[in-house]
Amino acid sequence: xxxxxxxxxxxxxxxxxxxxxxxxxxxxxxxxxxxxxxxxxxxxxxxxxxxxxxxxxxxxxxxxxxxxxxxxxxxxxxxxxxxxxxxxxxxxxxxxxxxxxxxxxxxxxxxxx
Amino acid sequence: xxxxxxxxxxxxxxxxxxxxxxxxxxxxxxxxxxxxxxxxxxxxxxxxxxxxxxxxxxxxxxxxxxxxxxxxxxxxxxxxxxxxxxxxxxxxxxxxxxxxxxxxxxxxxxxxxx
Numbered sequence: 001x002x003x004x005x006x007x008x009x010x011x012x013x014x015x016x017x018x019x020x021x022x023x024x025x026x027x028x029x030x031x032x033x034x035x036x037x038x039x040x041x042x043x044x045x046x047x048x049x050x051x052x053x054x055x056x057x058x059x060x061x062x063x064x065x066x067x068x069x070x071x072x073x074x075x076x077x078x079x080x081x082x083x084x085x086x087x088x089x090x091x092x093x094x095x096x097x098x099x100x101x102x103x104x105x106x107x108x109x110x111x112x113x
Numbered sequence: 114x115x116x117x118x119x120x121x122x123x124x125x126x127x128x129x130x131x132x133x134x135x136x137x138x139x140x141x142x143x144x145x146x147x148x149x150x151x152x153x154x155x156x157x158x159x160x161x162x163x164x165x166x167x168x169x170x171x172x173x174x175x176x177x178x179x180x181x182x183x184x185x186x187x188x189x190x191x192x193x194x195x196x197x198x199x200x201x202x203x204x205x206x207x208x209x210x211x212x213x214x215x216x217x218x219x220x221x222x223x224x225x226x227x
Contacts, residue, residue, distance in 0.1 A: 032212050032213045034215060036216075042221075043115065043117070043203055043218030043219050043220050043221050044156075044205075044216075044218040045115070046215040046217065049213075051213045090156065094212030094213065095212055096212065096213075100161075100169050100212065101146070101158065101212065101216070103155070103156045103158070104155075105155045106155055
């Protein structure tokens with residue numbers, strides 16, 4: 001069975017500081033990992049994904065994520081947070097043996113001016 | 114703009130009624146997913162279709178059903194509506210069936226059951 005966990009309901013960070021939103025996963029097989037962002041009253045937007053290759057993945061709006069196989073983690077990062085990054089962030093997992101997606105419960109990011 | 118369209122944007126109806134939500138996927142995408150998002154339950158996967166066939170089922174109630182038509186648009190039918198069905202319903206599409214494809218989400222339909 002596959003699962004994904006986002007251990008923090010909310011993350012607060014000051015504008016200009018680095019941010020990290022955590023995600024851990026459990027799959028049997030090679031994981032496919034995704035990050036999505038949701039702004040108020042909007043659908044989710046794809047940010048980035050890891051399928052294979054380089055463990056550091058770069059995505060939209062300056063975000064990046066690091067795949068760590070030993071820690072089964074895929075944390076989302078950004079070197080310098082903007083107020084406009086404030087949103088709900090979802091991690092999702094699938095794997096090579098299935099076409100099912102599992103979304104995490106979401107982490108609300110608040111960037112304070 | 115993701116290229117996925119959903120209608121209507123808002124729907125207000127009474128308990129016991131039936132509604133139909135419509136989704137058109139991105140041009141060329143064969144796979145359609147339906148999700149329910151409520152305040153206290155996050156994003157719940159309901160059902161997936163690929164090229165007209167049902168491929169995966171999640172936490173979809175028996176009162177709910179869906180289909181994907183030959184032109185690839187999809188409809189989600191919700192019947193015998195209850196207050197607890199009030200939520201945002203999202204449709205998403207992806208290029209293929211395999212798990213490595215990202216999904217593109219529509220703007221959602223906000224359903225309010227009174």
